[in-house]
Amino acid sequence: MRPPLIDDLRALTPARAGGDLLAGSITAVLLVPQALAYALLAGLPPEMGLYASILPPVVYAFLGSSRTLAVGPVAVAAAMVASALYGWAGDDRELYIQGAILLAALSGVLLLAMAALRLGWLTHFISHPVLSGFVTGAAIFIVGTQITALIGAPGSGRHDFLGEIRHLVAALPQANGATAAFGLVSLLLLALARSPLQRLLTRAGMAAGAAAMVSRLVPLVVVIVATLVSALIGAEAMGVRTVGGISADLPIPDLGMFRSSGWWQLLPSALLIALVGYVESVSVARSLALRRREAIDANQELIGLGGANIAAALSGAMPTAGGFSRSMVNFDAGARSQLAALVTAGWVLLITLFFGGLLAPLPYAVLAAIIVVAVWQLIDLGSLAHTWRFDRGDGVAQALTLGGVLALGIEGGLVLGVAFALAVFLYRTSRPHIAVVGRVPGTEHFRNIHRHVVDTWPERLIVRIDESLYFASSPRVYAELQALVTGHDSALADVVLVLSGVNAIDASGLDMLAAFHDELQRLGIRLHLAEIKGPVQDHLERSDLLASIGAERLYLSTQAAVEALASDSRAG
Numbered sequence: 342m343r344p345p346l347i348d349d350l351r352a353l354t355p356a357r358a359g360g361d362l363l364a365g366s367i368t369a370v371l372l373v374p375q376a377l378a379y380a381l382l383a384g385l386p387p388e389m390g391l392y393a394s395i396l397p398p399v400v401y402a403f404l405g406s407s408r409t410l411a412v413g414p415v416a417v418a419a420a421m422v423a424s425a426l427y428g429w430a431g432d433d434r435e436l437y438i439q440g441a442i443l444l445a446a447l448s449g450v451l452l453l454a455m456a457a458l459r460l461g462w463l464t465h466f467i468s469h470p471v472l473s474g475f476v477t478g479a480a481i482f483i484v485g486t487q488i489t490a491l492i493g494a495p496g497s498g499r500h501d502f503l504g505e506i507r508h509l510v511a512a513l514p515q516a517n518g519a520t521a522a523f524g525l526v527s528l529l530l531l532a533l534a535r536s537p538l539q540r541l542l543t544r545a546g547m548a549a550g551a552a553a554m555v556s557r558l559v560p561l562v563v564v565i566v567a568t569l570v571s572a573l574i575g576a577e578a579m580g581v582r583t584v585g586g587i588s589a590d591l592p593i594p595d596l597g598m599f600r601s602s603g604w605w606q607l608l609p610s611a612l613l614i615a616l617v618g619y620v621e622s623v624s625v626a627r628s629l630a631l632r633r634r635e636a637i638d639a640n641q642e643l644i645g646l647g648g649a650n651i652a653a654a655l656s657g658a659m660p661t662a663g664g665f666s667r668s669m670v671n672f673d674a675g676a677r678s679q680l681a682a683l684v685t686a687g688w689v690l691l692i693t694l695f696f697g698g699l700l701a702p703l704p705y706a707v708l709a710a711i712i713v714v715a716v717w718q719l720i721d722l723g724s725l726a727h728t729w730r731f732d733r734g735d736g737v738a739q740a741l742t743l744g745g746v747l748a749l750g751i752e753g754g755l756v757l758g759v760a761f762a763l764a765v766f767l768y769r770t771s772r773p774h775i776a777v778v779g780r781v782p783g784t785e786h787f788r789n790i791h792r793h794v795v796d797t798w799p800e801r802l803i804v805r806i807d808e809s810l811y812f813a814s815s816p817r818v819y820a821e822l823q824a825l826v827t828g829h830d831s832a833l834a835d836v837v838l839v840l841s842g843v844n845a846i847d848a849s850g851l852d853m854l855a856a857f858h859d860e861l862q863r864l865g866i867r868l869h870l871a872e873i874k875g876p877v878q879d880h881l882e883r884s885d886l887l888a889s890i891g892a893e894r895l896y897l898s899t900q901a902a903v904e905a906l907a908s909d910s911r912a913g
């Protein structure tokens with residue numbers, strides 16, 4: 342799929358251009374406070390969040406397949422950056438910043454490599470329950486680590502949820518009253534600006550769409566008001582930590598990262614950041630595209646997001662991904678193409694160049710409040726209860742991921758959840774459902790003899806295997822088939838394996854079938870195969886098994902097998 346921006350620009354009309362201009366401007370209003378806040382969350386200078394909102398979305402606009410995905414810094418990736426760099430860089434500020442740039446570069450390289458090798462399927466190993474548990478755990482983790490900044494208590498300097506909570510309890514008496522006032526008032530205003538403000542405005546007669554847009558302007562208003570109040574009262578002299586000077590320099594591409602020694606050490610963290618960012622971005626992009634019946638190309642998204650992260654690294658920024666809240670604002674504001682992203686990047690560039698210095702008095706507590714309110718909506722404990730009711734294995738994987746994030750850290754929790762989910766999958770598929778089937782009277786349907794009233798035959802055993810035959814499932818399937826043959830009537834002459842539920846057979850599965858066939862031959866019993874799927878049969882034809890069984894014992898349907906065997910019996 343070709344990225345749609347060029348075609349969209351060629352077909353641009355004044356009406357569509359106006360919609361993209363408005364959407365891009367509104368998104369920029371939301372993006373600026375978030376960019377500053379997420380840089381704080383990652384432990385980086387605030388301008389790095391702004392840099393991540395300039396060149397990366399421009400590159401994605403020309404390479405990505407989504408018309409409305411808004412790319413930039415996101416909360417979960419920012420927390421993962423902090424988690425990765427805490428132990429790697431320690432107190433070395435310069436090394437810490439260099440590490441963030443390296444993570445962006447590595448994430449970009451890995452995403453582009455996955456695109457070249459068409460390895461997007463690797464992200465499927467992060468199941469929805471694991472991803473949901475991870476996002477909820479990460480959101481709780483982020484909220485917990487922002488409380489000290491919110492109330493002005495001294496931070497622990499660690500990126501450890503449990504350690505941070507213990508430190509918070511001990512540090513509460515040292516909280517700064519002025520900082521806490523800025524933080525808690527901002528938190529209250531931002532929380533009220535969501536559903537309560539929207540409901541109030543709609544009751545007052547404002548259209549629902551307009552009310553939603555007004556509520557999304559509140560973070561920028563809070564930032565501006567807090568900055569003015571801080572400057573007027575001299576908050577920094579009262580012990581309030583402020584943003585300080587924001588560099589107004591352009592993000593000049595820098596190749597110094599190639600001389601760093603941290604490539605290999607940060608590679609595992611970069612892989613996790615890339616995978617999580619990609620899964621989150623594609624999920625948002627597909628959700629928005631579905632509303633307008635547009636197409637998303639998963640491989641093109643790897644290219645777009647990979648290019649965006651390479652651009653982030655070259656411009657001295659942190660890793661980027663598609664943000665849910667920004668993308669929703671962009672979509673709802675009327676964006677029809679990535680021209681809106683170019684408009685957003687232009688506004689952020691202007692703010693960085695000409696207005697960044699004005700934000701120097703902005704208290705860090707206000708940014709902490711923005712982070713808390715932004716990630717609070719990601720906490721979804723109801724999903725855990727729903728998953729647990731439906732499937733205990735997935736429920737345990739989700740709960741384990743959530744708990745692992747809080748106990749082991751963001752990366753450790755994700756790895757733990759993925760590993761457990763894969764272990765559950767291997768366990769389940771290694772114990773496939775195997776059913777002895779018979780024919781429902783008067784029909785050509787075959788069903789489990791333990792669930793339905795069916796006709797069976799003492800000289801025939803018809804077995805349906807409901808799982809692929811591979812190295813983990815083959816031993817159990819073989820053992821169960823042996824037990825069924827041994828426990829059947831002594832008149833048994835034919836065994837029919839119904840393979841309608843078998844989607845794949847690997848070398849271990851082939852060896853198992855061959856061994857079973859040989860064993861039946863020694864007992865004077867014939868093996869028949871029915872309902873083999875085309876790709877499976879193509880695979881089997883590369884072996885000697887089908888020739889050994891005989892083409893006359895392969896059947897298109899179970900009914901055809903039963904009819905053929907009945908005919909043989911009559912002929913005999």
